[in-house]
Amino acid sequence: MFKEFCYYLYEIHTGKESDKDKFFSALIGISFLQEMNILSIWGTINYLFDLVIPRDSIVFVGISLWIFITGINYFIIFKKRNYIMKRVNEFSIKREKVGKMFFVIYILVTLFYIYYVTQNLTPMKS
Numbered sequence: 674m675f676k677e678f679c680y681y682l683y684e685i686h687t688g689k690e691s692d693k694d695k696f697f698s699a700l701i702g703i704s705f706l707q708e709m710n711i712l713s714i715w716g717t718i719n720y721l722f723d724l725v726i727p728r729d730s731i732v733f734v735g736i737s738l739w740i741f742i743t744g745i746n747y748f749i750i751f752k753k754r755n756y757i758m759k760r761v762n763e764f765s766i767k768r769e770k771v772g773k774m775f776f777v778i779y780i781l782v783t784l785f786y787i788y789y790v791t792q793n794l795t796p797m798k799s
Contacts, residue, residue, distance in 0.1 A: 676757045678776050679703045679750050683758075696754045703750070704743040706783050711738060713786045720794040 683692075683699040690698075712735060719726065750757065764772065 674775075675703055675707070675746070676750050676753070677761055677772050678706075678779065679746075679757070693754075697751060700746055700751050701743065704739060704746050706780065707742050707746075708735070708739045709783050709787045711742075713783075713790045716790040716794055720790075 679696070679699045679702075683696045686695040686698055688695065718724075761769075761772075
């Protein structure tokens with residue numbers, strides 16, 4: 674699923690960079706969306722169990738998690754980019770439309786969920 678989503682981000686990317694650079698930018702974007710989902714889930718768990726975590730720890734964990742996710746995606750997605758591009762290009766028009774529809778839904782749900790968590794579930798400090 675994320676391999677296909679990465680290709681759709683690559684397809685949207687405009688610029689004069691090489692295909693390798695465009696695909697790497699798409700990989701960074703997918704890693705960002707994945708991390709936002711993980712941190713949203715963490716925010717929900719934090720709210721439900723009323724955990725108290727220092728801000729410095731949250732920043733460290735967030736950066737470490739992003740590096741970890743990007744590293745995994747590099748080996749799973751970026752190293753296989755030529756295979757992914759070939760496979761997705763062979764999709765039927767109907768299959769491609771469904772894939773792009775799910776991609777847009779994934780982005781919208783991710784953005785809504787992170788917005789909801791930050792606005793409603795994180796404690797306000799005065």
